[in-house]
Amino acid sequence: MSEGAASWLPLSRGERSVAIEVLVHGPLSRTEIARRLDLSAGSLTRLTKPLLESGLLVEVPDGTTPAESRQGRPSQPLDIVSESRSFLGFKITTDMVYGVVTTLRSEIVARHDRPLATHDPHEVVALIAEMAAELTREHPGVAGMGIGVGGMVPDRSTVDESVFLGWRGVPLGALVQERTGLPVVVENDLAAFVEAEAWFGAGRGLARFVVLTIGAGVGYGLALDGKRVAPPGEEWGFGGQWIVDANGPLTPDGSRGSAVSYLSIPSIRYQVQAATGRDHSYEEILAGAAAGEPMPARVVEEAGRALGILVATIANFVMPQKILLAGEGVGLMDVAGKTVEETVRARRHPLAGPVALETKVSDFHDWARGAAVLAIQVLVLGAAEY
Numbered sequence: 001m002s003e004g005a006a007s008w009l010p011l012s013r014g015e016r017s018v019a020i021e022v023l024v025h026g027p028l029s030r031t032e033i034a035r036r037l038d039l040s041a042g043s044l045t046r047l048t049k050p051l052l053e054s055g056l057l058v059e060v061p062d063g064t065t066p067a068e069s070r071q072g073r074p075s076q077p078l079d080i081v082s083e084s085r086s087f088l089g090f091k092i093t094t095d096m097v098y099g100v101v102t103t104l105r106s107e108i109v110a111r112h113d114r115p116l117a118t119h120d121p122h123e124v125v126a127l128i129a130e131m132a133a134e135l136t137r138e139h140p141g142v143a144g145m146g147i148g149v150g151g152m153v154p155d156r157s158t159v160d161e162s163v164f165l166g167w168r169g170v171p172l173g174a175l176v177q178e179r180t181g182l183p184v185v186v187e188n189d190l191a192a193f194v195e196a197e198a199w200f201g202a203g204r205g206l207a208r209f210v211v212l213t214i215g216a217g218v219g220y221g222l223a224l225d226g227k228r229v230a231p232p233g234e235e236w237g238f239g240g241q242w243i244v245d246a247n248g249p250l251t252p253d254g255s256r257g258s259a260v261s262y263l264s265i266p267s268i269r270y271q272v273q274a275a276t277g278r279d280h281s282y283e284e285i286l287a288g289a290a291a292g293e294p295m296p297a298r299v300v301e302e303a304g305r306a307l308g309i310l311v312a313t314i315a316n317f318v319m320p321q322k323i324l325l326a327g328e329g330v331g332l333m334d335v336a337g338k339t340v341e342e343t344v345r346a347r348r349h350p351l352a353g354p355v356a357l358e359t360k361v362s363d364f365h366d367w368a369r370g371a372a373v374l375a376i377q378v379l380v381l382g383a384a385e386y
Contacts, residue, residue: 308343
């Protein structure tokens with residue numbers, strides 16, 4: 001572990017709670033922190049003292065930057081020096097590795113992408129090590145690294161199963177740490193994305209927050225009070241078995257009429273190709289549907305209805321304050337958004353309030369950022385339960 005990250009550990013449960021509150025919501029006055037965490041003034045003083053001594057927290061006079069505030073008064077707000085440490089985040093897809101450098105508050109300050117020519121684990125590790133070396137030369141003070149992978153990573157180090165990469169039992173974290181000398185956290189990519197949005201994105205400050213992703217598959221994540229709910233086996237995904245219509249399309253991925261059969265990009269492309277005899281890109285299908293071409297229009301309309309059913313079902317049972325729709329397939333909303341909205345209304349009680357559905361046009365750098373947030377949580381805060 002790097003010297004900077006090690007100097008912050010270990011944090012007690014109380015210290016961790018204070019650090020997280022300031023990291024996510026700061027700068028905050030001591031009075032506000034005590035109110036949020038239900039602490040006495042004496043308890044808060046005891047908890048903040050080691051955080052201030054380690055440099056994780058600083059006192060910030062109003063209107064100045066954290067770097068200017070080392071001689072503050074006890075009444076001054078507490079904040080984190082966001083630029084004091086950098087973190088690397090990587091997202092591995094079937095044909096690319098996307099890399100970012102973030103601050104302690106997960107602001108992306110650099111991006112670096114490389115094509116992935118092979119899925120051989122040692123070659124992938126070598127590529128990540130090369131990218132990490134280049135990024136750390138340009139951004140010294142890197143405290144750790146997070147890697148997001150589509151698959152099962154139960155111990156945040158070993159990839160037990162990744163269908164996309166054809167991996168079983170790959171000790172990715174240990175291999176990358178050996179090559180780079182940096183502490184490494186490996187996680188399911190959707191889980192990392194949900195963490196980032198719950199802490200620093202669309203779900204910040206919400207008690208009940210849902211992420212729904214459409215793209216290569218269909219993903220779902222739930223965060224309660226900023227903490228992601230991690231049910232056993234979630235890495236296998238739910239979309240392939242969530243049946244929207246038992247008489248719906250049968251595609252190579254997912255059960256007949258499942259969310260994946262309706263909504264994943266490969267399934268949408270498969271349906272159009274089966275009907276027309278020609279392969280179309282997802283963008284071409286959306287454009288054709290918008291132009292009124294019969295088969296693309298039908299497939300996209302059915303996908304919009306399926307998405308509306310999913311959103312309404314989630315809203316009815318989870319009652320989230322917000323549902324974030326993200327992933328490389330969100331262009332569906334540009335063409336079928338009206339169908340989605342009408343279906344949601346039809347599947348909700350007439351007196352139910354509107355569903356707060358936010359669409360995020362994201363790219364894989366956002367997923368890499370999510371991996372960096374996992375590194376911040378685990379390596380800096382020692383939040384092993386996250």
